[in-house]
Amino acid sequence: MGPLDTAAGSPDHTGRELRIKVQHLNHWFGEGDTAKQVLTDINLSVHAGEIVILTGPSGSGKTTLLTMLGGLRAAQSGSLRVLGEELLEADNTTLTRLRRQAGFIFQAHNLLPYLTALENVRFGLEVSPVWLGQGRLAMDDCAAAMLGHVGLGERVHYYPEKLSGGQKQRVAIARALAPSPRLLLADEPTAALDKTSGRDVVDLFRQLADSHGAAIVMVTHDNKILDIADRVVNLEDGRLVASA
Numbered sequence: 563m564g565p566l567d568t569a570a571g572s573p574d575h576t577g578r579e580l581r582i583k584v585q586h587l588n589h590w591f592g593e594g595d596t597a598k599q600v601l602t603d604i605n606l607s608v609h610a611g612e613i614v615i616l617t618g619p620s621g622s623g624k625t626t627l628l629t630m631l632g633g634l635r636a637a638q639s640g641s642l643r644v645l646g647e648e649l650l651e652a653d654n655t656t657l658t659r660l661r662r663q664a665g666f667i668f669q670a671h672n673l674l675p676y677l678t679a680l681e682n683v684r685f686g687l688e689v690s691p692v693w694l695g696q697g698r699l700a701m702d703d704c705a706a707a708m709l710g711h712v713g714l715g716e717r718v719h720y721y722p723e724k725l726s727g728g729q730k731q732r733v734a735i736a737r738a739l740a741p742s743p744r745l746l747l748a749d750e751p752t753a754a755l756d757k758t759s760g761r762d763v764v765d766l767f768r769q770l771a772d773s774h775g776a777a778i779v780m781v782t783h784d785n786k787i788l789d790i791a792d793r794v795v796n797l798e799d800g801r802l803v804a805s806a
């Protein structure tokens with residue numbers, strides 16, 4: 563195995579831990595004659611502490627790739643190593659272990675309607691292996707602090723139905739960030755936010771990458787936040803065509 567063949571989860575020749583290593587990944591929707599290839603020969607590595615922004619036209623495969631990185635969609639061909647686990651043909655135990663270590667911010671916020679903002683964020687901590695065995699008070703302190711960081715310190719006891727779209731988005735962001743995940747996957751995280759809140763959120767991403775070594779992959783069309791990225795990769799028609 564040469565230095566470029568390092569597996570995700572171990573340091574590569576630069577000494578930085580590889581969190582994601584995608585090689586020759588292909589993905590199809592449908593079967594037989596109606597199968598449509600949506601990802602073609604994707605190769606992508608993301609290190610600890612790195613923020614990678616994924617851009618590309620609508621339908622180019624960004625969300626499909628992001629969900630595969632999080633073990634939310636089965637890989638069909640190629641290799642997809644994330645946090646040291648091979649996801650191709652991975653069993654449910656492996657996928658669940660991965661999902662519990664990752665933070666997800668997707669456009670449908672998936673907040674639990676019968677839990678307050680604080681309880682939704684605490685729920686993110688309760689399922690995190692890092693917080694296993696921690697007391698409820700410690701979790702509530704962390705959840706309240708994170709809600710404060712996203713500008714919702716005054717609304718910790720609100721239920722989702724009493725919050726605006728942007729506020730719900732910020733609760734979802736707080737829920738994903740609170741456990742300080744080793745991997746953060748975000749699909750248009752600033753879409754529902756004004757310019758200042760959007761900037762505050764990506765500043766929190768930067769802190770998570772710098773202080774906890776999280777690897778972050780974010781899909782965005784928001785040109786105002788591109789500067790936060792260590793690297794911008796571009797998907798076109800299912801192929802990675804540019805990398806800066």
Ligand SMILES: Nc1ncnc2c1ncn2[C@@H]1O[C@H](COP(=O)(O)OP(=O)(O)OP(=O)(O)O)[C@@H](O)[C@H]1O
Nearest residue numbers: 591592600618619620621622623624625626627797
């Ligand atoms: N569950 C599915 N079944 C069949 N086709 C799908 C499915 N999900 C996505 N597709 C198709 O796969 C292609 C890639 O979709 P994907 O959502 O990954 O693109 P995207 O780049 O994230 O687009 P957008 O920027 O509009 O969110 C599109 O042609 C889409 O219609």
